[in-house]
Amino acid sequence: MLDTLMSIDLTSLMQSTIRLAVPFILAAIGGLFSDTAGISSIELEAVILIGAFAAFAGAYYSGSLYVGLLCAVIAGILLNTIYAYMVVGTGASAPLVATTLMLLAIGLTNFFNRALFGVSIEVVRVKSMQAISIPLLHNIPFFGKVLFEQNILGYFTFLLVLAQWFFLKKTALGLEWRAVGENPVAADTAGIPVRRYRAIGVLLTGIFAALAGAYLSIAASNIFIEKMSAEKGYAAFAIIILGKYTPGGALLGCLLYGFADALQLNLQAMGADVPNQFLLMLPYVFTLIVLFVSGKGRRPSGHGKFFAGRSHR
Amino acid sequence: MRQSYRFIELTIKIAMPIMAIISAFLLCGLMLAAAGYDTLEAYKAIWMGAFGSKTSIALMLNKSAPFILLGVGVAIAFRGSSFNIGAEGQFFAGALGCALSEGILRNFNLPPWLLITLILFSSLVFGGVYGAIPGYLKAKRGSSEVVTSIMLSSVMILFVGYMVNGPIQEPNKLYSETQEIVEAARLPYIWEGTRLHAGILFAIVFALIIYFILEKTTFGYKIKAAGQNRLAAEYGGINPNFITVSTFIISGALSGLAGGIEVLGVSWKLYLSISPGYGYNAIAVALLAQLNPLVIILSGLLFGALNAGCNQMSRMIGVPAALSALLQALVLLFVIAYMPLQSKIEKRLMRESL
Structure with a gap:
């Protein structure tokens, strides 16, 4: 076992760490847009699955990956419009609505996958996204290969983390945004449109989580597999808690996840003498440990508290 | 008025x-x-698939049994304000317990009623123990039971996958399944000329028992009190953590029992596709019945009919099941x-x- 571990090539391990972390990062950063405004992002799983299918179907029928991305974004917005209406609008229980949307996502994707692509022997594929090497930078030893040979979604993800950090920590709007999450009543008194911010947060979550799904189906692979989100959304939700509801914390958590996943895949590929199923279990067990360690975490104090709006008081 | x-x-x-x-x-x-x-044709095929003949009615009732048991399980956890969406994993834990205990007990030549009781009891225990984990994590650490129970679900499904490909695989090592259970362990048929097994009776009896516990006992009152207002219940001397863990155990036990019944009544062996996602849709069963165990019998029948009907429809006119x-x-x-x-x-x- 140890020998197998020692023989892994570090550069390729780190490369796959980043590649596997990207969908987690997209989902977790997306989720943070609603979590920091006080709305639980427990619906991530459903959005990822819908996004993966919409991207695949869009790319397949149009022949363009960018149309695929656009379809994913639209699907994510549509699904999270339901979530925003129910959770932000009517104060329905977030886990309940999220579970409903997950079942809906499974039902929709399974049904339309079979209706549109059938279950033939020949697997329907699209041409997947290609990596773009950044001139000069990708020649840097080790880091060049690990960081600067991503596909376009990969680069977008890195920028997104920076942008979110800047938005939340350095802008006035970001301060208002966090105030909505910490204390919706006080924010409302200060004239901040609490419910509008929250709804926008949920829609942003929809966009980025759907892109995470798109990454799974048209960037990291070129096919759609039923239930291909494989609980990544719930893992991202746990990572947000672990990362104490900050972009930096979420990024670290996701990289840790990507690393564990990469290690697991490497071990599988090298034929480690552990049954396959136990290696596949690792991410789930990892999430359980994360949740045990972080418990409820330090969440914004207004998190999960329904705000009915001024006219209702 | x-x-x-x-x-x-x-x-x-x-x-x-x-x-x-x-x-x-x-x-x-x-x-x-x-x-x-063609929508109308599809709906007609679903109806015929669920109620068209004696055979299809029996099939529909067999499908309803797990929906009722899992639905009641989800409902009792819900009443105590816990959200058990990991019923699928507890179902498989119970099915695994069933396969393991059958493997041990099959050589003892027990009378069928005793054999079946012992096996189903072990399913109950396996499901209950597995259900206790998210309850414990929620009570002790405040971890979101939605995430923990779904993660545990995935872990159990992978573990069963390992077991049926390894330690308890059938002797020829060809298929990913256990060997067929002995005849004495099979649930008896209760309707002449069909494959309707006793599972539906178990489901109805347990729905009645849970209804009785919820409505007529102090424990049931405590569950509902803790579910409605945790702080007030605590002030009134109810330990909400105890309610969380115990409702999760009952929920898991019922799911486990459903897994055992599915193996003893329908599949006669354990493999991964014995569940078409019962555990997830049980949430819909419970909520459609507004968490009332008696009404869950009805919503469970509806979902059983939808499942059985759609399977038939898919075979008849090719709309995906x-x-x-x-x-x-x-x-x-x-x-x-x-x-x-x-x-x-x-x-x-x-x-x-x-």
Whole structure:
């Protein structure tokens, strides 16, 4: 076992760490847009699955990956419009609505996958996204290969983390945004449109989580597999808690996840003498440990508290 | 005045789920048409598949049994304000317990009733123990039970996958399944000429038991009190953590029992596809029945019919059987979409009747 571990090539391990972390990062950063405004992002799983299918179907029928991305974004917005209406609008229980949307996502994707692509022997594929090497930078030893040979979604993800950090920590709007999450009543008194911010947060979550799904189906692979989100959304939700509801914390958590996943895949590929199923279990067990360690975490104090709006008081 | 208020309240309670079902069928019909199928033909095929003949009715009832048991399990956890969406994993834990105990007990030549009781009891215990984990994590650490229970679900499904490919694989090592259970361990058929097994009776009896516990015992009262207002219940001397863990154990035990019944009654061996996602759709079963165990018998029958009907439909006219998952999800979506409407009407009635 140890020998197998020692023989892994570090550069390729780190490369796959980043590649596997990207969908987690997209989902977790997306989720943070609603979590920091006080709305639980427990619906991530459903959005990822819908996004993966919409991207695949869009790319397949149009022949363009960018149309695929656009379809994913639209699907994510549509699904999270339901979530925003129910959770932000009517104060329905977030886990309940999220579970409903997950079942809906499974039902929709399974049904339309079979209706549109059938279950033939020949697997329907699209041409997947290609990596773009950044001139000069990708020649840097080790880091060049690990960081600067991503596909376009990969680069977008890195920028997104920076942008979110800047938005939340350095802008006035970001301060208002966090105030909505910490204390919706006080924010409302200060004239901040609490419910509008929250709804926008949920829609942003929809966009980025759907892109995470798109990454799974048209960037990291070129096919759609039923239930291909494989609980990544719930893992991202746990990572947000672990990362104490900050972009930096979420990024670290996701990289840790990507690393564990990469290690697991490497071990599988090298034929480690552990049954396959136990290696596949690792991410789930990892999430359980994360949740045990972080418990409820330090969440914004207004998190999960329904705000009915001024006219209702 | 009071009388008429109660009458209207009851009418709304009955009307809402029916509206949800009708809305789901309408929307699903549109999607079917959009995907290029003949909606009416598909719905007719579902109906025939569920109620068309003696055989299909028996099949439908067999499918309903796990839905009822899992639905009641989800409901009791819900009443205690826990959200058990990992029933699928507890179902497999129970099925695994069933396969393991059958493997040990098969050589003892026990009378069938004793053998079946012992095996189902071990399913109950396996499911209960596995259900206790998310309950414990929630009570002790405040970890979201939604995430922990779904993660544990995935872990159990992978573990069963390992078991049926390794330690308890059938002797020829060809298929990913256990060897067939002995004849004495099979659930008896209860309807001449069909494959209707005793599972549906178990399901109904357990729904009645849980109804009795919830409505007629102190424990049930405590569950409901802790579910409605945790702080007030604690002030009144109820330990909410105890309620969380114990309702999760009961929920897991019922799911485990369903897994055992599925193996002893339908598949006669353990493999991964014995569940078409019972555990997930059980949430819809429970909520459609507004968490009332007696009504869950009805909603469980509806979901059993949808599942059995869609399987038949898929065979007859080629519409994907995944339609049942879509229909069930839409039913749940409309149930929770109509919830605010229902409470609005109820509140208004309350004001007017005062």
